[in-house]
Amino acid sequence: MGRSLPCIPTGCSACCRETTMPLTKAEAALLSRRTGMATETFTWKNNGVLTLLNDTTTRACVFLLTASADVNAEGMCSVYEVRPRGCRTYPNVLNEHDEAILDEGCPHRSQFPEPSEEDAITLLNLEEQLLREV
Ligand code: SF4
Numbered sequence: 856m857g858r859s860l861p862c863i864p865t866g867c868s869a870c871c872r873e874t875t876m877p878l879t880k881a882e883a884a885l886l887s888r889r890t891g892m893a894t895e896t897f898t899w900k901n902n903g904v905l906t907l908l909n910d911t912t913t914r915a916c917v918f919l920l921t922a923s924a925d926v927n928a929e930g931m932c933s934v935y936e937v938r939p940r941g942c943r944t945y946p947n948v949l950n951e952h953d954e955a956i957l958d959e960g961c962p963h964r965s966q967f968p969e970p971s972e973e974d975a976i977t978l979l980n981l982e983e984q985l986l987r988e989v
C-alpha cells in the first residue's frame with residue numbers, strides 16, 4: 856500500500872510560495888481556458904521560460920487560495936486538477952547529474968518516496984519541452 860503524501864494532511868503550501876515553477880504553452884492554455892484568465896495575468900517570462908506568477912501581496916502563486924504571505928501558512932491550489940506538470944512532480948527535481956532527487960525546499964520531503972530513474976526521465980522530458988518553447 857502506498858504512503859499518503861504529506862501536502863494535504865500537513866496543510867503545507869510552501870512550494871506554491873515565491874514560486875518559480877515553469878509551465879508549457881499548452882499547460883498555460885489549459886489553465887487559461889479553465890479559469891477564464893488571460894495567460895499574461897498568471898505567467899511571466901523567466902529568461903524566456905513561461906513561469907507562474909506570484910501575487911504581489913501574498914508572494915504566493917496567483918492560483919494559491921491564501922490571504923497570508925507567511926510561507927508556513929496553509930493554502931489550497933485553486934487549479935489542482937489542471938496544475939502544471941512541474942507542480943505535480945514536485946518535490947522531485949533534477950540535480951546537476953540529471954538524477955531525480957527530493958528538493959531541499961520541501962519541508963516534508965522525508966515523507967516522499969525516493970525518486971526513480973523513471974522520474975528523472977519525466978523531468979528531463981519536461982525540461983526539454985520547456986527549452987524548446989523558449
Ligand atoms: S513543499 Fe512539499 S509538502 Fe509542502 S505542498 Fe509542496 S510538495 Fe507538498
Ligand code: SF4
Nearest residue numbers: 871916918919932942
Ligand atoms: S498552480 Fe497550484 S500547485 Fe502549482 S504553484 Fe500554483 S497553487 Fe501551487
